[in-house]
Amino acid sequence: ELYTFPASSEERDGGGLSSAPGISQVVGDPDAVWPAHNPGGARNARSHTHANARPRRRRHIKLSHEEAFFLVHDAQVLRIRSDTPWPTDFPGAPPSASATYFDTEALWRVLCSTNDRESFACHYAAYRHYRAKGYIPRSGLTFGSDWILYAAHPQVAHSEFSVLVIP
Secondary structure: OOEEEOOOHHHHHOOOHHHOOOEEEEEOOHHHHHHHHOOOHHHHOOOOOOOOOOOOOOOOOOOOHHHHHHHHHOOOOEEEEEOOOOOOOOOOOOOOOOOOEOOHHHHHHHHHHHOOHHHHHHHHHHHHHHHHOOOEEEEOHHHOOOEEEEOOOOOOOOEEEEEOOOO
16 A cells, blocks of 8 residues: 655645655655654564555655655655656656656655755765765854754754754
């Protein structure tokens, strides 16, 4: 069962993934996002499906471009689809005009064309580097930086470092 996380106008104004034209996020299991999105989580994730389970409420999540690409490319728990038909000459368009989901390469082109290409690549490289080191990067916008790094979930630990990416 797929859960769709539509982009509201409020989310579009916030500059998350939904600010790219015609994109909404789709994930196979919303509970898989947190374990796979955090260090060691994919190995420890358990299935939450039960025969008598009640239908789940839709959950709205907001992902940065870097978080979304990480979940698509590295964790492989997120698929992103286009809600609108793409012109064939658009740099990030899927290979066929009728394609529903973006492959990794097409998504990379969309995110690089939505942002400054060098800037997105540098920010994603920093995001991925700190994820590999075991940190949980979160937006550092309110602190005047690109990323704030947490050693554990942000609700149980204070951030240890602030990162400024200079492309």
